[in-house]
Amino acid sequence: MIWGLATSHVPAIGAAIDHDKTEDSYWKPLFDGYAPARRWMAEHRPDVAVIVYNDHANAVGMDLVPAFGIGTAESYEVADEGWGPRPVPPVIGAPELSEHLVRELLDESFDIATFNRLKVDHGLTVPLSVYCPDPGDAWPCAVVPVLVNVLQYPQPTAARCYALGQALGRAIRSYPRDLKVAVFGTGGMSHQLAGARAGLINEHFDRMFLEEIEHDPESLAALTREDYIEQAGTEGIELIMWLVMRGALGDNIARVHDTYHVPVSNTAAALALFENLGDEADDGRVAA
Amino acid sequence: MSKVRDNYVLDVSAGRRGYALNRMCGSLTDPENRRRFRADEAAYCDAYGLSPEQKRAILERDWTAMLDLGASIFYTVKLAMVDQKSVQDLGAVFTGMTTEEFTAAMLAGGRRFG
Numbered sequence: 001m002i003w004g005l006a007t008s009h010v011p012a013i014g015a016a017i018d019h020d021k022t023e024d025s026y027w028k029p030l031f032d033g034y035a036p037a038r039r040w041m042a043e044h045r046p047d048v049a050v051i052v053y054n055d056h057a058n059a060v061g062m063d064l065v066p067a068f069g070i071g072t073a074e075s076y077e078v079a080d081e082g083w084g085p086r087p088v089p090p091v092i093g094a095p096e097l098s099e100h101l102v103r104e105l106l107d108e109s110f111d112i113a114t115f116n117r118l119k120v121d122h123g124l125t126v127p128l129s130v131y132c133p134d135p136g137d138a139w140p141c142a143v144v145p146v147l148v149n150v151l152q153y154p155q156p157t158a159a160r161c162y163a164l165g166q167a168l169g170r171a172i173r174s175y176p177r178d179l180k181v182a183v184f185g186t187g188g189m190s191h192q193l194a195g196a197r198a199g200l201i202n203e204h205f206d207r208m209f210l211e212e213i214e215h216d217p218e219s220l221a222a223l224t225r226e227d228y229i230e231q232a233g234t235e236g237i238e239l240i241m242w243l244v245m246r247g248a249l250g251d252n253i254a255r256v257h258d259t260y261h262v263p264v265s266n267t268a269a270a271l272a273l274f275e276n277l278g279d280e281a282d283d284g285r286v287a288a
Numbered sequence: 289m290s291k292v293r294d295n296y297v298l299d300v301s302a303g304r305r306g307y308a309l310n311r312m313c314g315s316l317t318d319p320e321n322r323r324r325f326r327a328d329e330a331a332y333c334d335a336y337g338l339s340p341e342q343k344r345a346i347l348e349r350d351w352t353a354m355l356d357l358g359a360s361i362f363y364t365v366k367l368a369m370v371d372q373k374s375v376q377d378l379g380a381v382f383t384g385m386t387t388e389e390f391t392a393a394m395l396a397g398g399r400r401f402g
Contacts, residue, residue, distance in 0.1 A: 057314050059364040062303055080317050082366035118347040151362055194361040195376055196292045198382040201398025234295050263394040266375050
């Protein structure tokens with residue numbers, strides 16, 4: 001595992017990239033904030049990105065709502081979310097790694113749903129664009145989608161997401177093939193789309209979260225789903241997906257870059273990039 | 289229009305009440321369905337088994353009533369896209385502002401509570 005990226009996945013970010021608006025005054029501060037992280041990631045290319053995200057009523061409907069799921073397909077079609085699919089390349093899967101992760105996580109008592117067919121929406125493709133704004137004909141890495149239900153209450157607890165991340169990290173490290181893996185935790189920061197609190201931004205909470213995701217993720221894992229909804233808004237609960245990424249990374253990390261910007265559409269947007277300084281092997285040695 | 293609640297949380301009971309409405313809005317991810325919806329909205333609502341209240345909310349674009357009838361914003365936003373409305377337009381409806389006022393509030397750092 002070489003790095004972990006936490007990033008908002010607001011659809012408007014994808015639209016700004018797709019329509020060449022990133023230099024507009026509305027968008028420039030956000031994309032300028034991304035620049036150092038993008039330069040660093042371009043020099044540290046993973047073979048596979050494990051992207052923790054939520055579907056937004058595009059592939060997962062109300063018939064069946066799995067708490068956690070993993071895509072196991074060879075490729076993933078880009079979803080039409082109501083305004084036509086984004087003009088980005090199809091997403092290529094890493095089915096052997098997917099299978100390994102599913103097996104290891106089930107062995108650790110995380111009962112994962114599997115998706116043999118999955119249309120991926122902005123929750124997954126916008127983070128890919130944050131990493132790689134101009135992929136040309138193909139994304140620079142394969143992808144394993146990891147889905148978390150954040151739309152339907154009760155969502156998995158923050159603590160469970162953090163524990164899933166820790167198990168995911170162990171599963172990635174136990175994969176027998178030599179692969180460079182990056183883990184993405186997506187969504188957030190504070191936002192609320194509906195109701196009298198629509199437009200909610202809580203910069204104080206967001207800044208606290210941006211700090212503690214590095215130094216004290218346990219304190220964030222201890223917050224209840226009601227805490228997240230109250231503090232970060234009904235959709236700000238997406239932040240529990242950052243904890244999956246953080247759990248996977250382990251303790252030996254360094255912050256490469258972060259940025260925070262308000263507004264992106266109706267949302268506070270952030271990015272935080274962490275380098276993994278070394279995975280601890282089973283015998284306790286730290287491998288670079 | 290009913291008074292808007294502070295928070296709408298799509299719990300299991302709302303999911304049950306709003307099932308038909310959410311399923312109908314979700315179907316608008318298909319271009320052929322968008323065409324059929326535009327051609328005859330009422331018939332499209334009937335085909336998806338919406339209650340009379342849900343159908344009225346859809347036909348009148350009563351965005352708050354949709355939520356009260358079990359809708360999730362992630363589904364109704366697909367209807368907004370058919371209408372070429374933005375989430376700022378919807379935010380303005382939910383907060384009793386104009387779209388310009390709501391957009392200005394976001395540019396000023398968003399709306400703060402507590």
